Amino acid sequence: MTEFLENLKYRLELAISGAEVKRVLHGRGGTFPDQDYLNIDYYPPAIFITVFKDVDYSHIINELIKIHGGDRPLIVQERFGRDIKSISLGLELPEVHIVEEHGLKYHVSLKQNQNTGLFLDMKDERSKLMSNSEGKNILNLFSYTCSLSVAAKAGGAKQVVNIDQKKTFLNIGRENHRLNNCDDGVVYKSWDVLKSINQIGKFGPFDKIICDPPSNQGKSFFYKKDYEKIIRRMGSFLKVGGEFVACLNTPFEETSFLRDLFKSEGGKWELVQESFSASEYEELNKQNGLKMCTYRRCE
């Protein structure tokens, strides 16, 4: 067995021995140069493989089946070519697929969309929210399936306001909140963030704003054009002393992009922390992955 396959065996066995959802191998991070075309995740009971290049990956599948004995669902998502293709091997997925992270439950779907419903690179941010949200009023912009809000609510947040233009994502978000018995004091609005700034402000003032937009999604959002406006306008809905967590996930920019935007507002902001993808996302250059910059409003 090659050194890589031995390492993979160790990682998968470790993941399977636990009960929680987990990134098993972050090939895209470049630390395994020959495997930069794939990521492997464990969404109990399923193994989820994302393949980004049209190469022969059958040896990986054979190895994974050998390790886990073929007695669980194995889903391959091919993300090359014109369309995303999903291939099911092994057992059927559970009809309602729920996974756990930090003891909280989330709905996921490994076959319907490109994204599964839970971004695993945000794991550490969810953990932080579980420990520092007590009594807070939190705005979750671009909330998707509300996983960050679930974590904040579990951490004692008084109110969380979820804004996403897609009602279907917010419906899953509502289910996620219900699943964890933390649905009171939660607002769901299927609004376009850029077109609803004044309405959003009515739920403030906020103790924390989390902003995790797509980097470039057609007409909906483009970070180069739209981020500055979000920080300037939404920032005014924060209490003095409140925190703005600005996220950016594009390999084309570093944290300096966000730093420059906050700096351009004069002395209004003070940097609290720059952080990156969860530790399982081993990146050769962490600036290539998810970046999260927390700024405190000081005036």
Ligand SMILES: C[S@@+](CC[C@H](N)C(=O)[O-])C[C@H]1O[C@@H](n2cnc3c(N)ncnc32)[C@H](O)[C@@H]1O
């Ligand atoms: C990267 S995902 C957010 C992930 C989320 N923060 C999490 O950790 O699960 C981006 C989300 O932004 C939403 N979106 C894109 N453009 C939007 C806009 N202009 N207004 C509101 N939502 C938007 C998409 O529907 C998608 O759910």
